Amino acid sequence: QVQLVESGGGSVQTGGSLRLSCSPSRYGDHTYCTGWFRQAPGKEREGVATLYTPDESSYYADSVKGRFTISRESANDTLYLQMNDVQPEDTATYYCARLRTGRNSGRLGCQRSLLGGMDYWGEGTLVTVSS
Numbered sequence: 001q002v003q004l005v006e007s008g009g010g011s012v013q014t015g016g017s018l019r020l021s022c023s024p025s026r027y028g029d030h031t032y033c034t035g036w037f038r039q040a041p042g043k044e045r046e047g048v049a050t051l052y053t054p055d056e057s058s059y060y061a062d063s064v065k066g067r068f069t070i071s072r073e074s075a076n077d078t079l080y081l082q083m084n085d086v087q088p089e090d091t092a093t094y095y096c097a098r099l100r101t102g103r104n105s106g107r108l109g110c111q112r113s114l115l116g117g118m119d120y121w122g123e124g125t126l127v128t129v130s131s
Contacts, residue, residue, distance in 0.1 A: 001120065002024050002025060002026065002029050002098070002100075002120050003024065003025035003120070003122075004022055004023070004024055004025070004096050004097070004098065004120055004121065004122035005022065005023050005024075005025065005122060005123075006020060006021065006022045006094065006095065006096050006122045006123070006124060006125040007020070007021050007022075007023075007125060008020040008021050008125060009093075009094060009125030009126045009127045010126075010127070010128070011128045011129075011130060012086055012127070012128070012129055012130075013129070013130055013131075014086065014087060014088060014129055014130065014131045015085055015086070016086055016129075017082070017083060017084045017085075017086065018083045018086060018127060019080060019081065019082050019083065020036070020080065020081040020083070020094055020096075020125060020127075021078055021079070021080055022034075022036075022078065022079040022080075022081075022096030022122060023076070023077070023078045023079075024077055024098075027076070027077055029077075029101045030053075030101055031053060031098040031099050031100070031101060032052065032053055032054065032099055032103065032104040032105065032110070033050060033051070033052055033053065033098065033099045033104075033105055033109065033110035033113055033118075034050070034051055034053065034072065034079050034096065034097065034098035034099070034118075035047065035048070035049055035050030035051060035070065035079075035096070035097055035098070035110075035113060035114070035118070036048040036049050036050075036070060036079070036081045036094055036095070036096055036097075037094070037095045037096075037097060037118075038090075038092035038093065038094045038095065038127075039092055039093050039095070039124075040089075040091060040092040040093075041091075041092075043092075045095070045116075046061065047061055047113070047114030047115060047116070048060070048061055048064055048068065048070075048081065048094070048114075049061070049064065049068060049069075049070035049081065049114075050070070050110050050111065050113045050114055051070045051071075051072055051079070051110070052106075052107045052110040052111075053072065053074075055107075056071075056072065057107050057110070058070050058071075059110065059111040059114060061114060063089075064083075064090075067083065067084050067085045067086070068081060068082065068083050068084070069081070069082040069084075070082075079096055079098075081094065081096075083127070086127075086129045087129060088129050088130070088131050089129075090127065090129050091127060091128050091129045092126075092127060093124040093125065093126050093127075094124060094125055094126075094127055095121055095122050095123075095124045096121075096122045097118035097119075097120060097121045097122070098118060098119065098120050099113070099118060099119050099120075100119040100120065103119065105117075
């Protein structure tokens with residue numbers, strides 16, 4: 001089983017930027033779909049962005065479109081989330097996740113993965129946005 005490790009969380013002021021990273025515990029386990037999710041205190045987990053790795057198509061929650069960018073460095077299989085113009089409502093624990101090797105949901109399936117269904121999850125990194 002692949003373990004995912006997030007980093008880059010912290011405190012940031014409203015309007016600022018932050019970049020999250022996610023690396024696997026071992027390399028060579030290909031995934032067709034990976035993404036970022038978040039859970040704010042007292043709320044359910046929600047999808048933030050997903051990325052279909054064969055062509056790097058990306059999909060976003062409406063709440064972050066135009067502000068957040070998901071990307072991936074294939075050489076080291078590291079996933080990123082660039083967060084710009086952060087707002088207090090972006091305060092949450094952010095998790096990276098991916099489908100297991102061999103499971104190909106296609107682009108539409110990867111977009112729908114914003115609703116969940118990933119196989120492997122990291123333990124999360126906390127982002128706090130202060131006003």
